[in-house]
Amino acid sequence: MTEPVLAIRDLELTFGRWRRSKVLHGVSLHVRAGEKVALVGESGSGKSVTARLAMGLLQETGNVDVAGSIRVDGVEAAAGGRQIRRLRGRRVAMIFQDPTSALNPAFRIRGQFREVLRTAEPGLSDREADARAEAALAEVSIPDPARALNSYAFQLSGGMNQRVMIAMALANRPSLLIADEPGTALDVTVQAQTLELMRDLAATRGTAVLLISHNLGVVREFADRVYVIYRGRIVEHARTAQLFSDPRHPYTRALLAAIPKISGGGLPDLPERSPDFENPRIVHEGCAEPWELRP
Amino acid sequence: MDRSLPLARLFRLASSKAWATFFANPLSVLGLIIVLVILVLSVFAGVLTPYPEHVGPVGDFSAMNAPPDGAYWFGTDTMGRDLLTRIVYGYQLALIMAAVVLSIATPVGVVVGLVAGYKGGWVDYALMRITDIFLAVPPLVLAMAIMGFLQPTLMNGMLAITAMWWPWYARLVYNVTRAETQEGYVLAAETVGASTAHIVFREILPNCMPSIVTKMTLDVGFVILMASSLSFLGLGVQPPTPDLGSMVAEGAKYMPSSWWLTVWPAVAILVVVLGFNLLGDGLREAFEAEG
Amino acid sequence: MSEPILEFDNLGKTFEADGSRVVALDDVSLAFERRGCHAIVGESGSGKTTLANLVLGLIRPTGGGIRFNGVPLPGERGIEHRRAIQLVQQNPLSALNPRRSVGASVRLPLDVHGIGTSSERPARVAALLEEVGLEAAHARRSPRGLSGGQRQRVAIARALACEPELIVLDEPTSALDVLVQARVLQLLEHLRRERGLTYLFITHDLAVVRAVATTVSVFQRGRLVESGGVEEIFAAPRNDYTRQLIGAVPVVTEAEARLRETIRAGAPPTPGAG
Numbered sequence: 072m073t074e075p076v077l078a079i080r081d082l083e084l085t086f087g088r089w090r091r092s093k094v095l096h097g098v099s100l101h102v103r104a105g106e107k108v109a110l111v112g113e114s115g116s117g118k119s120v121t122a123r124l125a126m127g128l129l130q131e132t133g134n135v136d137v138a139g140s141i142r143v144d145g146v147e148a149a150a151g152g153r154q155i156r157r158l159r160g161r162r163v164a165m166i167f168q169d170p171t172s173a174l175n176p177a178f179r180i181r182g183q184f185r186e187v188l189r190t191a192e193p194g195l196s197d198r199e200a201d202a203r204a205e206a207a208l209a210e211v212s213i214p215d216p217a218r219a220l221n222s223y224a225f226q227l228s229g230g231m232n233q234r235v236m237i238a239m240a241l242a243n244r245p246s247l248l249i250a251d252e253p254g255t256a257l258d259v260t261v262q263a264q265t266l267e268l269m270r271d272l273a274a275t276r277g278t279a280v281l282l283i284s285h286n287l288g289v290v291r292e293f294a295d296r297v298y299v300i301y302r303g304r305i306v307e308h309a310r311t312a313q314l315f316s317d318p319r320h321p322y323t324r325a326l327l328a329a330i331p332k333i334s335g336g337g338l339p340d341l342p343e344r345s346p347d348f349e350n351p352r353i354v355h356e357g358c359a360e361p362w363e364l365r366p
Numbered sequence: 367m368d369r370s371l372p373l374a375r376l377f378r379l380a381s382s383k384a385w386a387t388f389f390a391n392p393l394s395v396l397g398l399i400i401v402l403v404i405l406v407l408s409v410f411a412g413v414l415t416p417y418p419e420h421v422g423p424v425g426d427f428s429a430m431n432a433p434p435d436g437a438y439w440f441g442t443d444t445m446g447r448d449l450l451t452r453i454v455y456g457y458q459l460a461l462i463m464a465a466v467v468l469s470i471a472t473p474v475g476v477v478v479g480l481v482a483g484y485k486g487g488w489v490d491y492a493l494m495r496i497t498d499i500f501l502a503v504p505p506l507v508l509a510m511a512i513m514g515f516l517q518p519t520l521m522n523g524m525l526a527i528t529a530m531w532w533p534w535y536a537r538l539v540y541n542v543t544r545a546e547t548q549e550g551y552v553l554a555a556e557t558v559g560a561s562t563a564h565i566v567f568r569e570i571l572p573n574c575m576p577s578i579v580t581k582m583t584l585d586v587g588f589v590i591l592m593a594s595s596l597s598f599l600g601l602g603v604q605p606p607t608p609d610l611g612s613m614v615a616e617g618a619k620y621m622p623s624s625w626w627l628t629v630w631p632a633v634a635i636l637v638v639v640l641g642f643n644l645l646g647d648g649l650r651e652a653f654e655a656e657g
Numbered sequence: 658m659s660e661p662i663l664e665f666d667n668l669g670k671t672f673e674a675d676g677s678r679v680v681a682l683d684d685v686s687l688a689f690e691r692r693g694c695h696a697i698v699g700e701s702g703s704g705k706t707t708l709a710n711l712v713l714g715l716i717r718p719t720g721g722g723i724r725f726n727g728v729p730l731p732g733e734r735g736i737e738h739r740r741a742i743q744l745v746q747q748n749p750l751s752a753l754n755p756r757r758s759v760g761a762s763v764r765l766p767l768d769v770h771g772i773g774t775s776s777e778r779p780a781r782v783a784a785l786l787e788e789v790g791l792e793a794a795h796a797r798r799s800p801r802g803l804s805g806g807q808r809q810r811v812a813i814a815r816a817l818a819c820e821p822e823l824i825v826l827d828e829p830t831s832a833l834d835v836l837v838q839a840r841v842l843q844l845l846e847h848l849r850r851e852r853g854l855t856y857l858f859i860t861h862d863l864a865v866v867r868a869v870a871t872t873v874s875v876f877q878r879g880r881l882v883e884s885g886g887v888e889e890i891f892a893a894p895r896n897d898y899t900r901q902l903i904g905a906v907p908v909v910t911e912a913e914a915r916l917r918e919t920i921r922a923g924a925p926p927t928p929g930a931g
Contacts, residue, residue, distance in 0.1 A: 113834035259905045288907025315909060327909055329839035331868035333891060334912045338839045338868055550752035557713055558766045558819060559739035572756035
């Protein structure tokens with residue numbers, strides 16, 4: 072089997088110089104080309120910092136201590152540095168919670184799009200860049216790409232901005248797309264459209280997608296495989312069908328029980344925290360990490 | 367349970383993280399030390415200075431214009447008065463002036479800013495346009511204009527500086543208030559039925575305190591600088607009261623031979639302004655760390 | 658049937674600024690039973706926030722009116738309404754003053770409305786904190802040191818301090834984690850029963866509506882499109898938009914997925930699908 076596009080192994084992260092606080096205690100996960108994998112957890116579980124480490128963003132702030140390995144598209148990214156920075160925007164892209172705040176309100180979409188395309192191809196002409204931008208916007212079903220390029224972010228709806236963000240993220244045909252709670256700042260219907268779009272892209276282009284989410288419902292509909300993270304540790308790893316039909320870790324079970332259901336039934340009496348939630352990791356059949364398979 | 371002064375509550379509720387940040391920065395600590403030393407010197411000037419009698423017009427006629435030595439560490443002026451003593455008393459006067467100016471300018475500015483920021487509408491418009499008019503006049507020019515048709519006395523000097531200082535507090539507090547008014551706790555107080563006075567002074571004001579305290583600390587230095595500038599121009603405190611600005615101006619006539627007459631008072635101004643600036647920056651950093 | 662606690666009569670609100678008009682709420686008539694948990698559902702721009710602001714008396718209607726206990730709002734009994742209708746906001750961090758202690762925030766309504774004597778109030782604050790599942794000692798803490806769930810409990814205690822009849826819950830759990838959300842929803846449910854409260858529950862989360870609400874009113878672009886008992890609407894939504902909203906909810910169980918399919922298809926679900 073080929074190497075996964077993203078392979079995170081025994082990742083540990085500690086913040087702070089004086090008062091050190093450890094937020095990741097050995098996280099391992101992988102995503103292969105064309106695969107849709109979800110990392111699901113509550114706020115403070117370490118899911119977003121994992122994404123930021125994989126993008127090489129957190130390492131740049133200093134003040135962090137990283138151990139373990141992150142291989143992105145064959146490049147070691149745990150220490151950050153120039154190599155991973157060069158991948159960013161080209162081989163690796165990220166989309167965020169609130170698309171409107173991720174776009175610069177002072178510039179038209181056109182200029183921002185050109186800049187994105189030029190990170191991959193510095194000498195690209197304006198005309199060529201605009202042609203590619205229009206094609207990219209058409210691909211995410213934006214009805215009038217030329218008009219969208221001439222707009223400012225605030226002139227477009229939340230759903231349109233989300234599409235523009237995705238078009239930008241995918242313009243350079245990345246091999247890995249990391250989506251951190253995409254569209255949770257938007258309405259349910261827009262969120263559903265965003266996921267639909269990402270699903271298509273994984274299927275047609277073989278992009279590896281890592282979805283960071285707190286919403287198990289979204290995960291169930293989107294992902295092929297799921298990692299459940301709790302307080303800096305992966306507690307359960309399974310194929311999506313396995314996880315939802317047969318959740319085994321006490322934490323996963325509690326989460327699933329606590330979610331209100333449209334089919335009714337009251338809310339169960341569950342603790343917000345429990346020592347059981349810290350039980351060791353449970354890996355379902357056929358879900359071992361690639362390096363664990365070899366002796 | 368909630369009757370203490372906003373300032374006391376500010377310090378109680380300021381997290382230990384804020385203080386840790388403050389003391390982690392050596393420059394902030396240096397600022398604090400300078401300010402404390404100057405405060406102690408000013409308060410106990412009568413005991414700590416070698417020649418407290420030299421505050422008046424008369425000095426030691428046997429040692430006029432003497433360079434620094436063992437008896438007069440900073441030298442003496444043309445009247446034979448100890449420069450060190452006069453600088454310490456200059457500090458005392460400068461601090462009193464700063465305290466008086468800020469204790470008038472700050473409350474006026476704070477109330478204007480709070481009311482305009484919270485009430486909005488025509489109240490906002492009227493109050494902030496008046497503030498803008500004051501802000502549009504260069505401060506030194508305004509002070510000189512006031513001093514020009516009033517007697518150049520200590521009281522008028524403080525009046526002039528106060529008149530040009532309050533609008534900065536109005537502007538600062540206005541901006542903070544505008545932002546805080548959007549916060550949920552203001553809406554919560556409104557839905558509970560709290561009075562405007564309660565919302566403005568007990569809910570919003572405590573959240574303005576970090577900005578106000580920081581600005582006041584920085585401003586002590588600037589007020590001293592401004593007062594010294596007026597004195598230097600002959601518009602401030604009149605002799606024989608020891609004033610740092612007048613001492614620099616007076617000493618400048620004897621440069622470079624009697625350098626100590628100018629250099630020590632100038633250094634004294636530099637040190638006090640630097641001290642309050644370092645302290646103010648340290649406080650700002652600490653409050654920001656608190657988040 | 659008893660008199661409704663809250664009634665909207667052809668309620669409308671139009672915002673006008675710089676010559677442009679936005680109809681935020683258009684001709685809404687509804688009545689809410691006492692002791693119910695009434696969900697107001699819609700996406701952004703549906704007018705649900707405008708509705709909350711109208712009920713709280715923060716803005717005035719431009720058409721029709723609101724009656725609370727049969728009395729038009731806002732009435733001469735202004736301060737009395739202020740006490741009787743309370744609010745719990747979405748973001749519990751912003752809703753508590755970071756520079757006032759938890760106790761001071763909960764005590765404020767007692768001082769404003771003269772509830773109890775001055776010397777009794779600390780004990781009342783302690784009792785309120787315990788009622789929402791916190792400890793009396795939390796009164797001296799700063800909200801900074803509390804978790805999101807604890808902060809929301811403080812906000813609930815503050816609303817209860819007013820001894821309200823109606824509480825407007827504006828997305829009270831959407832900023833919270835799932836396990837915390839479940840606990841807070843349980844607390845709200847318990848308080849409603851114990852204290853005979855009425856809730857106006859503003860939310861976009863239909864699964865939460867199904868779990869806690871007794872009635873639901875669906876809004877789309879300022880108009881009421883469907884209203885009724887929760888059981889009936891989730892069993893057979895009549896309006897296309899309601900079907901669309903329920904059909905877009907991400908679900909986690911097979912039973913839910915089946916129910917959602919039948920709702921998307923528009924046919925009444927087979928019995929037992931829930």
